[in-house]
Amino acid sequence: MAIIKVTPQELTELARFLEKVRGIVIPPNKAYLVESRLSKLLEENGMKSYRELVDLLKRNPPKPLVDKIVDAMTTNETLWFRDSGIWEIMRDEIIPDLDRRIPARRIRIWSAACSTGQEPYSISMLIHRRHKEKRIAGPPSRYEIVATDISMSALFLAKVGRYDRISMSRGFTGQWATYKDEFFKTTGNTAQISNEIKDIVHFQRFNLSDPLTSLGKFDLVLIRNVAIYFSLDFKKELFRKIYNAMNPGGYLILGASESLRGISSDFKLVTRPRGFYYTKV
Numbered sequence: 001m002a003i004i005k006v007t008p009q010e011l012t013e014l015a016r017f018l019e020k021v022r023g024i025v026i027p028p029n030k031a032y033l034v035e036s037r038l039s040k041l042l043e044e045n046g047m048k049s050y051r052e053l054v055d056l057l058k059r060n061p062p063k064p065l066v067d068k069i070v071d072a073m074t075t076n077e078t079l080w081f082r083d084s085g086i087w088e089i090m091r092d093e094i095i096p097d098l099d100r101r102i103p104a105r106r107i108r109i110w111s112a113a114c115s116t117g118q119e120p121y122s123i124s125m126l127i128h129r130r131h132k133e134k135r136i137a138g139p140p141s142r143y144e145i146v147a148t149d150i151s152m153s154a155l156f157l158a159k160v161g162r163y164d165r166i167s168m169s170r171g172f173t174g175q176w177a178t179y180k181d182e183f184f185k186t187t188g189n190t191a192q193i194s195n196e197i198k199d200i201v202h203f204q205r206f207n208l209s210d211p212l213t214s215l216g217k218f219d220l221v222l223i224r225n226v227a228i229y230f231s232l233d234f235k236k237e238l239f240r241k242i243y244n245a246m247n248p249g250g251y252l253i254l255g256a257s258e259s260l261r262g263i264s265s266d267f268k269l270v271t272r273p274r275g276f277y278y279t280k281v
Contacts, residue, residue, distance in 0.1 A: 004039040006031050010050035017057045022070050022209055023234025037072040041065075067207070071151040074229045078115040080171030080179075081122050082224070083256040085274035087176070091126050094251050094277070098219055099136040101249065107138070110218045110245075111147040112208065113226035117158030117201070118171065120147035123222075124197045125179050140200055146215060148206035155203050161193040208238060212245040219247050225255035232263070239264040243280060252278040 006014070011034060015026040026034065038053075045065070047053055057066070081087045098107050111120040127143050130136045149155050163184075168191050172180040184191040206215065208226070221242055227235050242252065243266045252267055254260070260267060260278060267278035 002039065002043070003035050004042050004049065006034050006038075006050045010054055013054045014050060014057070017054070018069070018073065019231050021066065023230040023238075024070065024073055025229065025231050026073070034073075038069065041068055041072060067150055070207075071154075074113070074150075074226060078118045080118050081176045082119070082171060083275065084174065084176070085272075086253055086256065086277070087122070087126065088274050089272055089277065090123070090253075091130060093272075094220065095127060095130055096136055098251075099138050102219060103138070107143045107220075108216065108218045108247075109143065109145045109220040110215065110222065111145060112206075112221065112223040114147035114149050114158060114203070115151070115154050116163075116167075117147065117161065117203070118167075119222060119224070120145045120158075120201045120203075121161070121193055121197055122171075122179075124201050125183050127200070128183070128196060129179065140196070143200050145201045146218075147201055147203045148215070149203075150205065150207050152205060155205060159203050161198050163191050163193075165189050165191075209234070212241045215245065217247050218245055218250060220251045220253070221246060222253045224253060225258070228255070228258065235263045239266070243267065246280045248280060250280045252280070254278070 008028070008031075011026070011028065011031050014034065015028075018024040018026060034050075038050075042048070042050070042053060045053075109120075109123060111123065114120050123145055124140070124143075127136070127140050131138075131140055147158065149158070168180065168184070168186075180191070183194050183197050185194065186192075208230075223238075223242065227238065230238065239260065243264065246252065256275065260269070266280070268281045270277055270279060
């Protein structure tokens with residue numbers, strides 16, 4: 001694939017469009033990011049320059065094309081049990097608390113921008129392991145993990161639940177290594193996640209700019225390392241919607257380097273030696 005160069009003017013116009021329609025911010029010094037992530041898309045659509053793309057976006061942009069651009073520009077690193085500390089907190093504190101506090105209905109968890117499924121499947125493995133160890137009373141079937149992403153291709157791979165050797169090498173280290181042997185069946189160069197882990201995870205396409213009412217209410221929300229791409233106004237609106245979509249006492253988990261400072265004062269920050277989370281009070 002040839003890298004197609006973007007001019008400063010084209011970058012400015014593309015950035016202006018994406019911030020307007022999706023709240024995505026592309027700084028002027030990120031031309032290399034645009035070129036590396038969108039050159040293939042231009043090639044697939046028979047375009048030889050970003051001017052052709054910008055002109056199309058100004059006229060009547062096809063929604064599937066806009067979604068592909070957003071998907072490409074917000075794709076981030078994904079691995080199993082990313083940022084170990086917060087997974088320890090979920091295992092030892094958050095999941096047991098939800099299990100004790102909500103005995104009479106399903107416990108609902110939202111994994112936003114789930115990509116190819118590593119995060120929601122990690123949550124499911126955590127729940128199943130805790131239940132097998134008799135650390136939580138409720139069976140895994142009492143949990144529902146809603147995993148969403150804007151990318152149909154990522155969701156397809158997530159639903160299949162089959163991963164190559166490179167994907168399986170990322171995150172299954174230290175205390176998490178035994179999860180790989182317990183919940184996957186390896187054949188040759190691929191590993192298939194077990195049906196028991198897949199059964200409580202439900203994947204669906206969702207755009208974070210849309211209303212959250214269709215997803216229902218949640219007791220735990222993970223929206224990690226994706227809001228960093230959005231403008232301040234978009235983030236403020238997004239976390240207002242998330243607050244309204246959470247049940248009282250619900251938990252909110254961001255990426256390890258993220259914060260709600262200057263974005264939302266609705267949540268209570270809780271810090272622990274291994275990490276932090278927010279709660280709806």
